[in-house]
Amino acid sequence: DIQMTQSPSSLSASVGDRVTITCRASQSISNHLNWYQHKPGKAPKLLIYATSTLRSGVPARFSGSGSGTEFTLTINSLQPEDFGTYSCQHRHSYPITFGQGTRLEIK
Amino acid sequence: EVQLVESGGGLVQPGGSLRLSCAASGFTFSDSWMSWVRQAPRRGLEWVANIKPDGSVKNYVESVKGRFTISRDNAKNSLYLQMNSLRAEDTAMYYCARDHVVYADASDIWGQGTMVAVSS
Numbered sequence: 001d002i003q004m005t006q007s008p009s010s011l012s013a014s015v016g017d018r019v020t021i022t023c024r025a026s027q028s029i030s031n032h033l034n035w036y037q038h039k040p041g042k043a044p045k046l047l048i049y050a051t052s053t054l055r056s057g058v059p060a061r062f063s064g065s066g067s068g069t070e071f072t073l074t075i076n077s078l079q080p081e082d083f084g085t086y087s088c089q090h091r092h093s094y095p096i097t098f099g100q101g102t103r104l105e106i107k
Numbered sequence: 108e109v110q111l112v113e114s115g116g117g118l119v120q121p122g123g124s125l126r127l128s129c130a131a132s133g134f135t136f137s138d139s140w141m142s143w144v145r146q147a148p149r150r151g152l153e154w155v156a157n158i159k160p161d162g163s164v165k166n167y168v169e170s171v172k173g174r175f176t177i178s179r180d181n182a183k184n185s186l187y188l189q190m191n192s193l194r195a196e197d198t199a200m201y202y203c204a205r206d207h208v209v210y211a212d213a214s215d216i217w218g219q220g221t222m223v224a225v226s227s
Contacts, residue, residue, distance in 0.1 A: 001169075034213040036152070043111075043202065043217035044144075044152065050211040087152050091212045095168045096142075096154040 002026050004088055006099035014107045019075040021102045023088035028068045032092040035064055035073045038101070039084040047086075048073065080106055109133035109216055111203050116221030123193050127221055129186040129203030134216070137181040140206040142214060143188050145199035145223075153199070156188065157206060170196075193225045 003026040013019050023033065031051040038044040046055050048064040051071060061076045075082055083106045088099040115127040127143070142157040156167045156177040165177050176189040186203050200222050204214035 032211065038152070043219050046210060046213050046215050049213040055210065055215070094166045098152040098154065100151040
């Protein structure tokens with residue numbers, strides 16, 4: 001199975017900050033990497049698919065990059081509504097796996 | 108409105124069974140791969156299973172193989188997860204989700220989830 005490891009596990013940042021979350025795969029997954037945002041009591045939301053493609057309707061301050069085994073999610077100019085947990089997911093092979101999540105708190 | 112609504116969760120004793128349902132609306136369910144994803148308390152998301160639009164292909168995470176069965180009824184726009192021989196470690200919020208080829212098979216629609224608690 002491909003293991004997905006995110007870092008950091010949690011972080012606290014201020015409105016306007018730039019935030020970067022890293023996701024590492026235990027083997028190459030090409031660009032088969034997706035990012036989700038998850039808030040308590042709500043359904044997870046797809047933000048970015050295929051490593052770097054922003055889903056329609058997602059603010060342009062979100063971006064993704066990487067390939068192979070190392071990927072990043074960047075949030076430029078953090079907004080109050082960006083709190084929540086961010087999870088990466090690979091779709092390279094079965095079983096599909098997620099990272100453990102990064103909890104983002106707004107200071 | 109595009110929507111997925113899960114139901115069927117609850118409290119069950121170890122070794123027991125539950126059947127989760129997911130009602131889809133607002134999109135062509137019969138054309139869609141569908142998944143079940145769960146999140147245990149204080150844990151990350153875990154993909155559980157998915158199923159091809161015609162039901163002919165099913166994939167499972169190793170920990171549920173032989174105990175859980177994913178199925179669908181396209182006439183009823185419904186997805187199911189039959190869970191047998193439940194264990195404490197199956198305690199989680201269970202979400203159904205649509206996997207869409209437009210999004211490189213990422214899950215673009217999610218339900219609000221249904222909670223399953225396995226405890227004596």
